[in-house]
Amino acid sequence: MTAEVRVGTELRLLTRADTPAVRRLCDLDPVSNVFLAGRLELTGSADAGALGGQLWGFFRSGQLASALWYGANIIPVNAQPDGVEAFAQMLDARTTHPSSIVGPAGPVLDLITRLPHWPSPREVRGNQPVMVLSGPPAVAADPQVRRAVPTDADVIYPASVAMFTEEVGYSPVAGDRRGDYRRRVDYLISRGHTFARIDEMSEEWPAKGHRQATFKADLGAVSRSVAQVQGVWVHPAYRGRGLSESGMAAVAFAARRDVAPIVSLYVNDFNDAARAAYRRVGFTDVGTFATVLY
Numbered sequence: 001m002t003a004e005v006r007v008g009t010e011l012r013l014l015t016r017a018d019t020p021a022v023r024r025l026c027d028l029d030p031v032s033n034v035f036l037a038g039r040l041e042l043t044g045s046a047d048a049g050a051l052g053g054q055l056w057g058f059f060r061s062g063q064l065a066s067a068l069w070y071g072a073n074i075i076p077v078n079a080q081p082d083g084v085e086a087f088a089q090m091l092d093a094r095t096t097h098p099s100s101i102v103g104p105a106g107p108v109l110d111l112i113t114r115l116p117h118w119p120s121p122r123e124v125r126g127n128q129p130v131m132v133l134s135g136p137p138a139v140a141a142d143p144q145v146r147r148a149v150p151t152d153a154d155v156i157y158p159a160s161v162a163m164f165t166e167e168v169g170y171s172p173v174a175g176d177r178r179g180d181y182r183r184r185v186d187y188l189i190s191r192g193h194t195f196a197r198i199d200e201m202s203e204e205w206p207a208k209g210h211r212q213a214t215f216k217a218d219l220g221a222v223s224r225s226v227a228q229v230q231g232v233w234v235h236p237a238y239r240g241r242g243l244s245e246s247g248m249a250a251v252a253f254a255a256r257r258d259v260a261p262i263v264s265l266y267v268n269d270f271n272d273a274a275r276a277a278y279r280r281v282g283f284t285d286v287g288t289f290a291t292v293l294y
Contacts, residue, residue, distance in 0.1 A: 088114030137249035138282035145250035158206035159213035163233035
Protein backbone atom coordinates (compact mmCIF):
# COMPACT_ATOMS: atom_id res chain seq x y z
CA MET A 1 0.00 0.00 0.00
CA THR A 2 1.36 3.43 -1.00
CA ALA A 3 0.17 7.01 -0.61
CA GLU A 4 0.59 10.01 -2.89
CA VAL A 5 3.20 12.51 -1.62
CA ARG A 6 5.65 15.04 -3.03
CA VAL A 7 7.60 14.33 -6.23
CA GLY A 8 10.77 12.42 -5.42
CA THR A 9 9.31 10.92 -2.26
CA GLU A 10 7.23 7.86 -1.46
CA LEU A 11 5.10 6.75 1.47
CA ARG A 12 4.28 3.07 1.78
CA LEU A 13 3.89 0.18 4.16
CA LEU A 14 7.20 -1.46 4.87
CA THR A 15 7.96 -5.12 4.20
CA ARG A 16 10.50 -7.72 5.26
CA ALA A 17 12.87 -6.44 2.56
CA ASP A 18 13.00 -3.06 4.32
CA THR A 19 14.18 -4.52 7.64
CA PRO A 20 17.89 -3.60 7.30
CA ALA A 21 16.99 0.00 6.41
CA VAL A 22 14.64 0.26 9.42
CA ARG A 23 17.38 -1.06 11.70
CA ARG A 24 19.75 1.62 10.42
CA LEU A 25 17.08 4.23 11.07
CA CYS A 26 16.61 3.02 14.66
CA ASP A 27 20.38 3.09 15.22
CA LEU A 28 20.42 6.85 14.61
CA ASP A 29 18.87 7.35 18.07
CA PRO A 30 18.75 4.08 20.05
CA VAL A 31 17.18 5.72 23.12
CA SER A 32 14.27 7.36 21.29
CA ASN A 33 13.73 4.36 19.00
CA VAL A 34 13.95 1.56 21.56
CA PHE A 35 10.33 0.46 21.03
CA LEU A 36 10.69 -0.20 17.31
CA ALA A 37 14.23 -1.56 17.63
CA GLY A 38 13.00 -4.04 20.20
CA ARG A 39 10.13 -5.14 17.97
CA LEU A 40 12.50 -5.74 15.09
CA GLU A 41 14.85 -7.78 17.27
CA LEU A 42 11.93 -9.84 18.55
CA THR A 43 10.36 -10.56 15.16
CA GLY A 44 13.27 -10.16 12.74
CA SER A 45 11.08 -8.37 10.21
CA ALA A 46 9.58 -4.96 9.40
CA ASP A 47 6.57 -6.69 7.85
CA ALA A 48 3.29 -5.66 9.46
CA GLY A 49 2.18 -9.26 9.89
CA ALA A 50 5.23 -10.02 12.00
CA LEU A 51 5.19 -6.82 14.04
CA GLY A 52 1.52 -6.88 15.02
CA GLY A 53 0.90 -3.37 13.72
CA GLN A 54 1.56 -1.26 10.64
CA LEU A 55 4.97 0.23 9.93
CA TRP A 56 4.95 3.03 7.35
CA GLY A 57 8.07 4.33 5.65
CA PHE A 58 8.75 7.71 4.09
CA PHE A 59 11.33 7.53 1.31
CA ARG A 60 13.33 10.41 -0.06
CA SER A 61 15.16 9.75 -3.37
CA GLY A 62 14.62 6.04 -2.85
CA GLN A 63 16.13 5.97 0.66
CA LEU A 64 14.16 5.35 3.84
CA ALA A 65 14.22 8.67 5.69
CA SER A 66 11.50 8.26 8.36
CA ALA A 67 9.15 5.64 9.71
CA LEU A 68 5.89 5.62 11.63
CA TRP A 69 4.60 2.84 13.86
CA TYR A 70 0.80 2.49 13.82
CA GLY A 71 -0.53 0.07 16.40
CA ALA A 72 -2.08 0.56 19.84
CA ASN A 73 -0.32 3.92 19.64
CA ILE A 74 1.52 5.98 17.03
CA ILE A 75 5.29 6.45 17.23
CA PRO A 76 7.29 8.51 14.69
CA VAL A 77 10.88 7.44 14.02
CA ASN A 78 13.42 9.98 12.75
CA ALA A 79 10.52 12.02 11.33
CA GLN A 80 11.64 15.22 9.61
CA PRO A 81 9.08 17.89 8.53
CA ASP A 82 8.48 16.41 5.05
CA GLY A 83 8.00 12.97 6.58
CA VAL A 84 5.63 14.35 9.21
CA GLU A 85 3.62 16.01 6.44
CA ALA A 86 3.34 12.74 4.52
CA PHE A 87 2.41 10.73 7.60
CA ALA A 88 -0.22 13.32 8.53
CA GLN A 89 -1.90 13.07 5.13
CA MET A 90 -2.19 9.32 5.55
CA LEU A 91 -3.39 9.50 9.15
CA ASP A 92 -5.89 12.31 8.67
CA ALA A 93 -7.75 10.27 6.06
CA ARG A 94 -8.44 7.47 8.53
CA THR A 95 -11.74 7.20 10.34
CA THR A 96 -10.26 5.44 13.38
CA HIS A 97 -7.13 6.21 15.33
CA PRO A 98 -5.08 4.87 18.25
CA SER A 99 -5.43 6.31 21.73
CA SER A 100 -2.09 8.12 21.81
CA ILE A 101 0.86 9.50 19.88
CA VAL A 102 4.23 9.36 21.63
CA GLY A 103 7.83 10.06 20.71
CA PRO A 104 10.31 12.91 20.22
CA ALA A 105 8.50 16.14 21.02
CA GLY A 106 9.23 18.03 17.80
CA PRO A 107 7.70 15.54 15.35
CA VAL A 108 4.83 14.58 17.67
CA LEU A 109 3.72 18.17 18.28
CA ASP A 110 4.12 19.00 14.59
CA LEU A 111 2.08 15.95 13.60
CA ILE A 112 -0.98 16.81 15.70
CA THR A 113 -1.24 20.26 14.06
CA ARG A 114 -1.70 18.50 10.70
CA LEU A 115 -4.70 16.33 11.64
CA PRO A 116 -7.69 18.65 11.14
CA HIS A 117 -10.19 15.79 10.92
CA TRP A 118 -9.15 14.16 14.16
CA PRO A 119 -10.90 15.05 17.43
CA SER A 120 -9.14 17.45 19.75
CA PRO A 121 -6.67 15.69 22.03
CA ARG A 122 -7.86 14.88 25.53
CA GLU A 123 -4.46 15.93 26.84
CA VAL A 124 -1.13 17.05 25.41
CA ARG A 125 1.97 16.39 27.51
CA GLY A 126 4.41 18.32 25.39
CA ASN A 127 7.47 18.34 27.63
CA GLN A 128 8.54 14.96 28.95
CA PRO A 129 12.28 14.84 29.66
CA VAL A 130 14.02 11.70 28.41
CA MET A 131 16.58 10.49 30.93
CA VAL A 132 19.29 7.83 30.75
CA LEU A 133 21.60 5.96 33.09
CA SER A 134 24.65 4.39 31.46
CA GLY A 135 26.67 3.60 34.58
CA PRO A 136 26.10 2.15 38.03
CA PRO A 137 23.29 3.71 40.10
CA ALA A 138 24.44 6.47 42.43
CA VAL A 139 22.34 5.22 45.37
CA ALA A 140 22.03 1.85 47.07
CA ALA A 141 19.50 -0.57 45.61
CA ASP A 142 16.61 -1.84 47.71
CA PRO A 143 17.44 -5.55 48.28
CA GLN A 144 13.74 -6.40 48.51
CA VAL A 145 13.04 -5.27 44.94
CA ARG A 146 13.18 -8.31 42.66
CA ARG A 147 11.93 -9.64 39.38
CA ALA A 148 8.26 -10.53 39.61
CA VAL A 149 7.27 -14.14 38.88
CA PRO A 150 3.95 -15.49 37.58
CA THR A 151 2.68 -16.23 41.09
CA ASP A 152 2.96 -12.49 41.83
CA ALA A 153 0.55 -11.58 39.01
CA ASP A 154 -2.54 -11.17 41.21
CA VAL A 155 -0.62 -8.62 43.27
CA ILE A 156 1.13 -6.86 40.38
CA TYR A 157 -1.98 -6.52 38.20
CA PRO A 158 -4.04 -4.28 40.57
CA ALA A 159 -0.93 -2.19 41.27
CA SER A 160 -0.48 -1.75 37.51
CA VAL A 161 -4.11 -0.70 37.14
CA ALA A 162 -3.69 1.81 40.00
CA MET A 163 -0.52 3.18 38.38
CA PHE A 164 -2.14 3.60 34.96
CA THR A 165 -5.28 5.21 36.40
CA GLU A 166 -3.24 7.66 38.46
CA GLU A 167 -0.95 8.52 35.53
CA VAL A 168 -3.42 8.74 32.64
CA GLY A 169 -6.66 9.63 34.37
CA TYR A 170 -8.82 6.63 33.48
CA SER A 171 -8.77 2.92 34.20
CA PRO A 172 -7.11 0.71 31.56
CA VAL A 173 -9.69 -2.00 32.21
CA ALA A 174 -12.75 0.16 31.58
CA GLY A 175 -14.33 -1.46 28.54
CA ASP A 176 -11.47 -3.97 28.27
CA ARG A 177 -13.69 -6.98 27.68
CA ARG A 178 -10.91 -9.00 26.05
CA GLY A 179 -8.58 -8.66 29.01
CA ASP A 180 -5.82 -7.02 26.96
CA TYR A 181 -4.35 -5.13 29.90
CA ARG A 182 -4.11 -8.23 32.09
CA ARG A 183 -2.39 -10.04 29.23
CA ARG A 184 0.10 -7.20 28.93
CA VAL A 185 0.90 -7.41 32.65
CA ASP A 186 1.27 -11.19 32.47
CA TYR A 187 3.48 -10.90 29.37
CA LEU A 188 5.91 -8.48 31.03
CA ILE A 189 6.15 -10.73 34.08
CA SER A 190 6.76 -13.80 31.89
CA ARG A 191 9.66 -12.04 30.16
CA GLY A 192 11.23 -11.04 33.45
CA HIS A 193 10.57 -7.37 32.68
CA THR A 194 8.57 -6.47 35.79
CA PHE A 195 10.27 -5.64 39.09
CA ALA A 196 8.51 -5.27 42.40
CA ARG A 197 8.81 -5.09 46.14
CA ILE A 198 5.99 -6.97 47.85
CA ASP A 199 5.16 -6.42 51.53
CA GLU A 200 2.56 -7.54 54.02
CA MET A 201 0.30 -4.57 54.79
CA SER A 202 -2.71 -4.00 56.99
CA GLU A 203 -4.34 -2.15 54.10
CA GLU A 204 -6.05 -4.44 51.57
CA TRP A 205 -5.56 -2.21 48.52
CA PRO A 206 -5.12 -2.29 45.59
CA ALA A 207 -4.88 -6.09 45.67
CA LYS A 208 -7.17 -8.34 47.67
CA GLY A 209 -5.58 -9.44 50.92
CA HIS A 210 -2.61 -8.10 52.84
CA ARG A 211 0.12 -8.96 50.31
CA GLN A 212 0.67 -5.76 48.33
CA ALA A 213 3.12 -4.37 45.80
CA THR A 214 4.73 -1.38 47.49
CA PHE A 215 6.97 -0.63 44.48
CA LYS A 216 6.74 -1.75 40.88
CA ALA A 217 8.34 -0.87 37.56
CA ASP A 218 8.43 -2.45 34.12
CA LEU A 219 10.94 -2.62 31.30
CA GLY A 220 8.25 -1.63 28.83
CA ALA A 221 10.48 -1.44 25.76
CA VAL A 222 13.75 -3.32 25.36
CA SER A 223 16.43 -3.58 22.68
CA ARG A 224 19.97 -4.90 22.76
CA SER A 225 21.28 -1.46 23.66
CA VAL A 226 18.49 0.19 25.70
CA ALA A 227 15.98 -0.84 28.36
CA GLN A 228 13.19 1.72 28.81
CA VAL A 229 11.59 1.79 32.26
CA GLN A 230 7.85 2.43 32.36
CA GLY A 231 5.02 2.09 34.84
CA VAL A 232 6.91 3.17 37.96
CA TRP A 233 4.61 3.18 40.97
CA VAL A 234 5.01 3.41 44.73
CA HIS A 235 2.12 2.49 47.04
CA PRO A 236 0.75 5.70 48.63
CA ALA A 237 1.48 4.38 52.10
CA TYR A 238 5.17 4.01 51.23
CA ARG A 239 5.71 7.35 49.51
CA GLY A 240 8.17 9.77 51.03
CA ARG A 241 10.48 6.98 52.24
CA GLY A 242 12.96 7.09 49.35
CA LEU A 243 11.59 3.89 47.80
CA SER A 244 11.35 5.46 44.35
CA GLU A 245 15.14 5.97 44.48
CA SER A 246 16.25 2.67 45.99
CA GLY A 247 13.65 0.80 43.91
CA MET A 248 14.79 2.43 40.67
CA ALA A 249 18.40 1.73 41.60
CA ALA A 250 17.53 -1.96 41.93
CA VAL A 251 15.74 -1.97 38.57
CA ALA A 252 18.55 -0.10 36.82
CA PHE A 253 21.25 -2.35 38.28
CA ALA A 254 19.48 -5.53 37.17
CA ALA A 255 18.58 -4.10 33.75
CA ARG A 256 22.16 -3.02 33.02
CA ARG A 257 23.51 -6.37 34.22
CA ASP A 258 21.03 -8.63 32.42
CA VAL A 259 19.28 -6.71 29.63
CA ALA A 260 20.99 -3.66 28.08
CA PRO A 261 23.86 -1.28 28.93
CA ILE A 262 21.68 1.86 28.88
CA VAL A 263 18.56 2.33 31.00
CA SER A 264 16.16 5.07 29.91
CA LEU A 265 12.83 6.55 30.89
CA TYR A 266 10.70 9.60 30.17
CA VAL A 267 8.84 11.57 32.80
CA ASN A 268 6.32 14.41 32.91
CA ASP A 269 8.02 17.78 33.33
CA PHE A 270 5.59 18.73 36.10
CA ASN A 271 6.54 15.68 38.20
CA ASP A 272 9.33 17.44 40.06
CA ALA A 273 9.59 14.79 42.77
CA ALA A 274 10.11 11.96 40.29
CA ARG A 275 12.63 13.92 38.23
CA ALA A 276 14.62 14.76 41.35
CA ALA A 277 14.55 11.13 42.48
CA TYR A 278 15.78 9.86 39.11
CA ARG A 279 18.60 12.41 39.12
CA ARG A 280 19.68 11.21 42.55
CA VAL A 281 19.83 7.68 41.14
CA GLY A 282 22.13 9.01 38.41
CA PHE A 283 19.82 9.57 35.44
CA THR A 284 20.59 12.57 33.21
CA ASP A 285 18.45 14.41 30.63
CA VAL A 286 19.21 13.63 26.97
CA GLY A 287 16.08 14.76 25.10
CA THR A 288 12.37 15.48 25.23
CA PHE A 289 9.35 13.33 24.39
CA ALA A 290 5.72 14.33 24.00
CA THR A 291 2.62 12.24 24.59
CA VAL A 292 -0.74 13.15 23.09
CA LEU A 293 -3.77 11.36 24.55
CA TYR A 294 -7.08 10.97 22.68
